[in-house]
Amino acid sequence: MSQLLGVALTGTGSSLPARVVRNDEFTDALHLDTSDEWIRTRTGIRERRFAGPGETSATLGTEAARRALESAKLDPTDLDLVVCATVTPDLMCPATANLIQAGLGCRTVPAFDLTAACSGFLYALSVGAQYVRTGAARHALIVGADVLTRTLDFTDRNSCILFGDGAGAVVLSATPVLNAGVRQVRLYSDGTRPDLIQVPSKVTPNPAPGSGLQPRLEYIRLVGREVFRFAVTRMIELIGQAEADCREMGLGGIDVLIPHQVNQRIIDAAIESCGFPPEKVVVNLDRYGNTSAASVPIALDEALRSGRCRPGDTVVLVAFGGGLTWSSAILTL
């Protein structure tokens, strides 16, 4: 095999639907037994975005990708790979990545989707980084896009208040500089608890009437309290491991931590247990809720554009979600 390459982060972009849904809408318009105060204090969410008619994972993903290419100063025809992480594809086939590829006007390069729920972006980042590191792709587009609000049961106050829609994207480019860009990605999964977070598929079998089996679950289902415990435990492990990995790589401490935007209390509990400084943590869940595979790349894009992360910073991404899956990445900007 030829020599391995560095994987530079050359561009980021994000795209959010225009429609803002504030917490009060759940009580005022949907007559749900909840309150702005409960949602804010138990989750940290104040508002989220809902995809409008015609907006899908592919349309939001294409816009985020366009912005990422613009910031990378690359043309869609420069791309050698398109990977889209989503649990809400426009269609089962073709892949959302194919729709994004066509929307951008890419060449006939490989394009495929990947499903790892809220860890999806980090899973896709790992795939893209390996294409680039080995020289199989010079420039790779990695998108996280989800419209989970299309799967919500608006009578279930435990779940429908948590999610929003959006997309984020990054461009990875080969570089001879080995100690820059994506330094490491760690991925984990445990398939023994599929019951904790489920999003139904169009092909989920519907049991025959009278069979005694559970009817098809049409909506996203969560066991919130158990997911909460899982998320805190895994986030503590991921941060501890990232700190140890940074030391081993000779990097200083973590400059910026970008966690999956799920619940402020999950983030607070994990960083408090690790003694990690809250001022180094990027949070935007108050504005967007949980956007699933889009959550980490949207926060990364905003952190870069606002100057919150600067060239040379060590940035750690952590995510966890359905599968169960959990994951982390270390970036040197």
Ligand SMILES: CC(C)(COP(=O)(O)OP(=O)(O)OC[C@H]1O[C@@H](n2cnc3c(N)ncnc32)[C@H](O)[C@@H]1OP(=O)(O)O)[C@@H](O)C(=O)NCCC(=O)NCCS
């Ligand atoms: C869902 C979540 C916000 C609930 O917060 P919590 O503090 O764990 O709350 P609990 O589940 O213990 O419920 C406490 C009470 O609040 C009620 N409650 C739940 N949602 C509510 C809402 N939107 N408004 C008002 N009350 C609500 C519950 O019914 C429960 O009432 P009870 O004690 O009478 O049964 C929290 O567990 C969470 O964020 N979990 C992870 C979410 C997730 O799975 N995300 C996707 C995966 S990445």
